[in-house]
Amino acid sequence: MNIADIDTHRLLELKPEVQQQYEEFKSRGLKLDLTRGKPSAEQLDLATELLSLPGEDYTDSAGTDTRNYGGLKGIVDIRSLWAELLGLPVDNVLAGDASSLNIVFDLISWSYTFGNNDSPRPWSQEDKLKWICPVPGYDRHHSITELFGFEMVTVPMTSTGPDMDAVRQLVADPSVKGMWNVPVFSNPTGITYSPETVQALASMETAAPDFRIVWDNAYAVHTLTEDFPVVHNVLDLAEQAGHSNRFWFMSSTSKITLAGAGVAFFASSAENLSWYEKIANVRGIGPNKVNQLAHARYFGSAEGVRAVMRKHAGSLAPKFAAVIRILDQRLGGLGVAQWTRPTGGYFISVDVVEGTASRVVELAKQAGVALTGAGATFPLKRDPKDQNIRLAPSMPTIDQLELAMEGFATCVLLAAIEAAEAQ
Amino acid sequence: MNIADIDTHRLLELKPEVQQQYEEFKSRGLKLDLTRGKPSAEQLDLATELLSLPGEDYTDSAGTDTRNYGGLKGIVDIRSLWAELLGLPVDNVLAGDASSLNIVFDLISWSYTFGNNDSPRPWSQEDKLKWICPVPGYDRHHSITELFGFEMVTVPMTSTGPDMDAVRQLVADPSVKGMWNVPVFSNPTGITYSPETVQALASMETAAPDFRIVWDNAYAVHTLTEDFPVVHNVLDLAEQAGHSNRFWFMSSTSKITLAGAGVAFFASSAENLSWYEKIANVRGIGPNKVNQLAHARYFGSAEGVRAVMRKHAGSLAPKFAAVIRILDQRLGGLGVAQWTRPTGGYFISVDVVEGTASRVVELAKQAGVALTGAGATFPLKRDPKDQNIRLAPSMPTIDQLELAMEGFATCVLLAAIEAAEAQ
Numbered sequence: 001m002n003i004a005d006i007d008t009h010r011l012l013e014l015k016p017e018v019q020q021q022y023e024e025f026k027s028r029g030l031k032l033d034l035t036r037g038k039p040s041a042e043q044l045d046l047a048t049e050l051l052s053l054p055g056e057d058y059t060d061s062a063g064t065d066t067r068n069y070g071g072l073k074g075i076v077d078i079r080s081l082w083a084e085l086l087g088l089p090v091d092n093v094l095a096g097d098a099s100s101l102n103i104v105f106d107l108i109s110w111s112y113t114f115g116n117n118d119s120p121r122p123w124s125q126e127d128k129l130k131w132i133c134p135v136p137g138y139d140r141h142h143s144i145t146e147l148f149g150f151e152m153v154t155v156p157m158t159s160t161g162p163d164m165d166a167v168r169q170l171v172a173d174p175s176v177k178g179m180w181n182v183p184v185f186s187n188p189t190g191i192t193y194s195p196e197t198v199q200a201l202a203s204m205e206t207a208a209p210d211f212r213i214v215w216d217n218a219y220a221v222h223t224l225t226e227d228f229p230v231v232h233n234v235l236d237l238a239e240q241a242g243h244s245n246r247f248w249f250m251s252s253t254s255k256i257t258l259a260g261a262g263v264a265f266f267a268s269s270a271e272n273l274s275w276y277e278k279i280a281n282v283r284g285i286g287p288n289k290v291n292q293l294a295h296a297r298y299f300g301s302a303e304g305v306r307a308v309m310r311k312h313a314g315s316l317a318p319k320f321a322a323v324i325r326i327l328d329q330r331l332g333g334l335g336v337a338q339w340t341r342p343t344g345g346y347f348i349s350v351d352v353v354e355g356t357a358s359r360v361v362e363l364a365k366q367a368g369v370a371l372t373g374a375g376a377t378f379p380l381k382r383d384p385k386d387q388n389i390r391l392a393p394s395m396p397t398i399d400q401l402e403l404a405m406e407g408f409a410t411c412v413l414l415a416a417i418e419a420a421e422a423q
Numbered sequence: 424m425n426i427a428d429i430d431t432h433r434l435l436e437l438k439p440e441v442q443q444q445y446e447e448f449k450s451r452g453l454k455l456d457l458t459r460g461k462p463s464a465e466q467l468d469l470a471t472e473l474l475s476l477p478g479e480d481y482t483d484s485a486g487t488d489t490r491n492y493g494g495l496k497g498i499v500d501i502r503s504l505w506a507e508l509l510g511l512p513v514d515n516v517l518a519g520d521a522s523s524l525n526i527v528f529d530l531i532s533w534s535y536t537f538g539n540n541d542s543p544r545p546w547s548q549e550d551k552l553k554w555i556c557p558v559p560g561y562d563r564h565h566s567i568t569e570l571f572g573f574e575m576v577t578v579p580m581t582s583t584g585p586d587m588d589a590v591r592q593l594v595a596d597p598s599v600k601g602m603w604n605v606p607v608f609s610n611p612t613g614i615t616y617s618p619e620t621v622q623a624l625a626s627m628e629t630a631a632p633d634f635r636i637v638w639d640n641a642y643a644v645h646t647l648t649e650d651f652p653v654v655h656n657v658l659d660l661a662e663q664a665g666h667s668n669r670f671w672f673m674s675s676t677s678k679i680t681l682a683g684a685g686v687a688f689f690a691s692s693a694e695n696l697s698w699y700e701k702i703a704n705v706r707g708i709g710p711n712k713v714n715q716l717a718h719a720r721y722f723g724s725a726e727g728v729r730a731v732m733r734k735h736a737g738s739l740a741p742k743f744a745a746v747i748r749i750l751d752q753r754l755g756g757l758g759v760a761q762w763t764r765p766t767g768g769y770f771i772s773v774d775v776v777e778g779t780a781s782r783v784v785e786l787a788k789q790a791g792v793a794l795t796g797a798g799a800t801f802p803l804k805r806d807p808k809d810q811n812i813r814l815a816p817s818m819p820t821i822d823q824l825e826l827a828m829e830g831f832a833t834c835v836l837l838a839a840i841e842a843a844e845a846q
Contacts, residue, residue, distance in 0.1 A: 036492065044481075044490040051490075051713065052475045058467075067467040067474075067681040069459065097520050098711050105706040113536055113547070113571075124536070124547065143705045148536075258490040261713035282566045283528040288521050290474065290684035291714065 001353045001387060006335045008420035011413075018413045022363065025407040030368035032404045037187070037346035037392045039259050042315050046308060047257040053294035060296075066289035072277055074263075075289050077296035082265050085302040086220060086231050086251060093267045094276070096287045100250040100264035104214055105144055107248055107266075110279050111177070111210070112148050117275035118210035118245055123148075123177060132170055132179035134162035136349055136377030136388045138187040141180040141216070145379075150177070152379035157189050161197030167204070174207035178214060184229050185219035188349040188377050188390035190342020198232045203241035215249045219345040221309045222255060224317040228306060229344065235269060244269045253295060255346065256308055263287075263295045316346075319393040323348055323405050330409035336416040348391040349377070356415035357386045363411040369404045424776045424810060429758045431843035434836075441836045445786070448830040453791035455827045460610070460769035460815045462682050465738050469731060470680040476717035483719075489712035495700055497686075498712050500719035505688050508725040509643060509654050509674060516690045517699070519710045523673040523687035527637055528567055530671055530689075533702050534600070534633070535571050540698035541633035541668055546571075546600060555593055555602035557585035559772055559800030559811045561610040564603040564639070568802075573600070575802035580612050584620030590627070597630035601637060607652050608642035611772040611800050611813035613765020621655045626664035638672040642768040644732045645678060647740040651729060652767065658692060667692045676718060678769065679731055686718045739769075742816040746771055746828050753832035759839040771814040772800070779838035780809045786834035792827045 058066050060075040073079070074095025083090040096103055107116075115122040123129055131150040133142060134157045145152055153176070155166040161183070170176050181201070183193040193201075201213060213234075220231050238246040245268075253262035266276065299305050324341055327350070331337045339350045352360055357374035364371050372390045375383040391408070393401055481489050483498040496502070497518025506513040519526055530539075538545040546552055554573040556565060557580045568575055576599070578589040584606070593599050604624070606616040616624075624636060636657075643654050661669040668691070676685035689699065722728050747764055750773070754760045762773045775783055780797035787794050795813045798806040814831070816824055 038492050041488065044488070047490070048479055051481055052478050055475050056471055058474055065464065065467070067470070067684060069461050069677075069682045071683070099707040102707040109532060109536065113532065140705075140708075147702070147705050254492075258713055259492045260494070260709055261490065261711045279570070282563075282570045284522040284525040285563075286683055288684045288711070288714070290681055291711070 001335070001337060001351055003353050003416070003419045003423055006353070006416070006420070008423065011334065011336065011417055011420050014413060015417050018410060018417060021410045022367070022414050025410055026367040028368070028403070030403060030407070032368065032396055032400050033370045034392050034396070034404055035370050035372045036395070037255070038395050039255055040315065040395050043312055043394070044258060046311050047298065050257055050294055050298045053297050054290060058290065058293065060289070060293055064289070066293045069285045071289055072281055072286045074287055075292045075296070078263055078292040081296055081299060081302055081305070082251065085305050086217070086267065087233050088235060088249070088267050092235055092269065092273065093265055094273055095292050096264045096266060098252070098254070098260060098262050098264060098291070100216070100218070100252040100254075100266065101140060103264060103266045104216070104248070104250055106280070106283075107212070107276065108144055108148060108178075111212070114279065116210050116212065117271050120209065126175060128175040130170075130173065130176045132167060132176060133379050134180065135379070136188050136390070137180055138182060138216070139376045139381070141214070142379045145180075154379060157186065157191060159191055161191065161193035164197060164200045167201070171204060171206040171208075171211060176206070177208050177210065178212040180214050180216070182216045182218060184217055184231065185222055185342060185345025187218070187345065188347035190340045190345045190347060190349065192229050192344070195230075195232065198234060199237060202234055202237035202243065202246065211246065213247050215247045217249060217251045218255070220251055221305060222312070222346070223309060223344045224313050224320055225343050228309075235267065239269070245272050248272065256305065256312070257295060257298065261291065263292050316394060318398060319401055320348065322398055322402055323391060323393050326402065326405040326409060330406070331412060334413070337412050346392060346394055348393065350389045350391060350412075351387045352389060352412050353416045353419050354385045354387045356419050357383060357389050359415040359418065360389060360408075360411045363414055364408060367407055367411070369407055371408070424758070424760060424774055426776050426839070426842045426846055429776070429839070429843070431846065434757065434759065434840055434843050437836065438840050441833060441840060444833045445790070445837050448833055449790040451791070451826070453826060453830070455791065455819055455823050456793045457815050457819070457827055458793050458795045459818070460678070461818050462678055463738065463818050466735055466817070467681060469734050470721065473680055473717055473721045476720050477713060481713065481716065483712070483716055487712070489716045492708045494712055495704055495709045497710055498715045498719070501686055501715040504719055504722060504725055504728070505674065508728050509640070509690065510656050511658060511672070511690050515658055515692065515696065516688055517696055518715050519687045519689060521675070521677070521683060521685050521687060521714070523639070523641070523675040523677075523689065524563060526687055526689045527639070527671070527673055529703070529706075530635070530699065531567055531571060531601075534635070537702065539633050539635065540694050543632065549598060551598040553593075553596065553599045555590060555599060556802050557603065558802070559611050559813070560603055561605060561639070562799045562804070564637070565802045568603075577802060580609065580614060582614055584614065584616035587620060587623045590624070594627060594629040594631075594634065599629070600631050600633065601635040603637055603639070605639045605641060607640055607654065608645055608765060608768025610641070610768065611770035613763045613768045613770060613772065615652050615767070618653075618655065621657060622660060625657055625660035625666065625669065634669065636670050638670045640672060640674045641678070643674060644728060645735070645769070646732060646767045647736050647743055648766050651732075658690065662692070668695050671695065679728065679735070680718060680721065684714065686715050739817060741821060742824055743771065745821055745825055746814060746816050749825065749828040749832060753829070754835060757836070760835050769815060769817055771816065773812045773814060773835075774810045775812060775835050776839045776842050777808045777810045779842050780806060780812050782838040782841065783812060783831075783834045786837055787831060790830055790834070792830055794831070
């Protein structure tokens, strides 16, 4: 969206109307938040039963008293349920505490300090460290690699996943140690990697022997439709390609049950798990098994998880539809923005006129609508084209969301008009 | 306990009787475990109510929906309750997930990688790293400093805490970066630091500006009597002495509610917390607040915690009494062992004849009684005198415990007799 390619004549004709709309928007005194991918209270209510579980029966199916210490890998009840849901062997699935992000941080931190199981030396002792970041991407991923001093090299996201030609070129550099990926309903674009992209990531040659793909399958079952996406068994694909330790596969119930109090999962090769467990066993004794048992009881089965996700879709799909309807109505055909139409996940990604994303966020803020900061989806929070904005429709009610989106569309137009005038 | 100082004549007279006792002990086919400080099922049953909490009311007293993301410092309900219990200001108390050991590991790991808030450089970039370990001490502490490559320098525990002359001498070395401490009902000796020792640790000068004391108050309220120990506000003492960032104060409900599913606490200066939170905020979004709310509801108040601890004492005190009674009856006056008589905590520490601890553990194992490995209470699991054995009486029933302790006493005697014969 470059202003040079836009019919600014038509845009400037809209100016009086758009300005009036913006003044009206501001005068409403709104206080709405579209910043984070948080589930709404309505969604969290789906898990009310969980708040009284496990109840008096605290023994898992293996006879373990979940209340006591022990069991670094988590209890088999929830591990086997999750393995079935994701199509992975139970032996390769570890169940942890509530946050898969915590586990990712530790994996990178420990690779940095000690080296991982394929490292010639600790990552901290390499001259240079680089990490591949498909953009736009997830800000919390970038924050981790930023903290550990990686140079974050970006590749563009396409409709089938990251640009694999760019990826293959980058991994020929031995200082490239890993890559962020949200392969299903990606944050923020909502796109799902094609089978070809998945296969290419599993089979590509990398110069670094200890290269790792963080496969953050945060939205593996988070459909907005009747259909669930295919979850590829990347552990198997990688092993067949001779790269059995390539994937750190992450998953969690954060956006299925309770956002801050779910169960996180780490699936990987036996060697990777063994390396992780060796250090995790020094860090502590094991995860919260009581919460794991509560979750196993709440779901009952893998199909039970899908049943919960259909209810989430019932709450989320109308919100996504409202966002897209308003974007279509207000911005369609004007050439001032492009947006994704995801069939799952938590976000809609909007590209506005180059150089205006931060202005849009500022205008919305002045009208009481908090948007994710411009640039947030890029490493170091720097969007080189200042054009990407991530919308998170889950938290507000439909009414609030419609108000916010009408205002958002107005801000996009107003910023584009300002850009046209400054041209 | 050196064999040279023992009346071996009398000991050798006992040989036929002791050997027969050992054969009888072996023939019972026992399978008992005195290895770990785990609460028994009877103790865990005290928290049955917690397994159905928080129930449908998931909002904390500040109006936070505990089910959703956010709140790195934990919820105020449990933080204020714990602050009152420990006599600390609530602002200095952070509530986390279930394990305080996890937090300790991260504090050391992040000091190693990034340096802490007083470090001239990351600990990993120092030429040499040393850590003070009072011995006997807690094996899981030693494992952490071992993993990060610290040279673990030991100081003897006295009846009033670590030998402070030795400590003061060691901290004059700038490569000494920290010190392990379990100040109340210490693991494994059960001793509680005197006010003078506490004051000395708070006020001593250290060569390293980023020196830290891990103040693992794991047993702060774990009395076996009617009396609760004084919990010193070391944050305040250190601040008064001009060392406000000295203490990392750890606590948890692991041995109060559910061993694997409690709430951990980290109390420290504002600067220390701010440093920790900055990195923890990259590691993740925040702890399990639902479990924190469940705990706040279960306890009700600081006095509620003490009421629970009186019930634990009701279960544990008879077990400790049984252990000490049998040690007194079987080994008293023979000079072959010394043991502690703790009024709280989880352990009894036994020093046997020098050079025989591993033999005692081996003899017990052959009879089906698992003891904590000899040497486990020393860094690198090497007890230079091979004399210390940690007994953990909590898990077995009284009947089992009496059987195991009769057998243990027999093993101590038999090993001493063997040592006398080899002399």
